[in-house]
Amino acid sequence: LVTNAHRDVLGIKAGRTGLARYFRRIVSSHDFGLPKEHPQFWSQLQAQLAFDPARCLFVDDSIAEQELILAQLARERPDAVLVSPAHESRLDPMLEQLRSAGVPVVMFVGRTTRRDLAQCYIGSDDVAMTQAVAHAVARRLDGRGSVAILDGNPLGILYAPRARGFRAGLADYPDIRIVGTRNGDFLFEPARQAMHELLQRHGPTDAVLVANDFMGMGALAALRELGLRPVLGSVNATPEGTEAIRAGDMLVSAAFNAMGMGCLAMEPALRILRGQAVPAHVILPVELVH
Secondary structure (H helix, E strand, C coil): CEECCCHHHHHHHHHHHCHHHHCCCCEEHHHCCCCCCCHHHHHHHHHHHCCCHHHCCCCCCCHHHHHHHHHHHHHHCCCCEEECCCCCCCCHHHHHHHHHCCCCEEEECCCCCCHHHCCEEEEECHHHHHHHHHHHHHHHCCCEEEEEEEECCCCCCCHHHHHHHHHHHHHCCCEEEEEEEEECCCCHHHHHHHHHHHHHHHCCCCEEEECCHHHHHHHHHHHHHCCCCCEEEEEECCHHHHHHHHCCCCCEEEECCHHHHHHHHHHHHHHHHCCCCCCCEEEECCCEEC
16 A cells, blocks of 8 residues: 555544554655655655555546545445545536436535535635635744745635635735746645745745645745745645744645545434434634644
8 A cells, every 4th residue: 555644644534444454564654755646756765665656546536536435325325425525626517427316416525616515524724724824934034025825726626715815914014015926736846846936036035835745845845945944834734834833934734634534524424314403514623733
């Protein structure tokens, strides 16, 4: 099993699910310092494991893959479906099929714009979350200075709310200006390249806001290459992110417990199957790690 999950997170998942007994070896991309999306990761893994790509099963969470899976589930009619949607509208036709088939749907982490397609949603307020991160960074700057922003992937369901929250937070500080923005696709290497592009175009900046810790690590790599240490604010509070905070390389990261949301989503699904009422949504409170 090859995954982007951190070793600490893998330990929790393996302890709860017994997953490890099904694999001779579990590889975390963090062992290589590169995410699976980076081409060099696979060459390094090949050098270590000498695997045969023809005998590998690739499990994706892309929009197209989710469309296929949900369409199949609409035909099979399971008792309930829990889904973390990859897009805010592309899955609606399949979700409508599930509703027509009488299959209850619980969404978690992200939700589609059609709120009527899920009986319950478990997630966070990503606008409030990134707004709080922007406020924390602005306070560290004493309310004045320059800020660069690395947004995620425009196709991602969390892209727009996180981007909106950063800008709303900075708007509360009129003496702070946004010098430039780039998309980092929620990944290490695209963020590292985007950070270099921003620095080349706009020069050093007082602070950087990034839409998740994967991108935060990429931004840090670019900044270290140039010997720069701006104030850095991020999202997800991953083990790498919290370690960067302890090391003084990052000011703050908003906690985003996707695994907890997935676990919590089981509760309304079970209640629906028992004929019990469930809330339309459960929004976890904003928590900052700093």
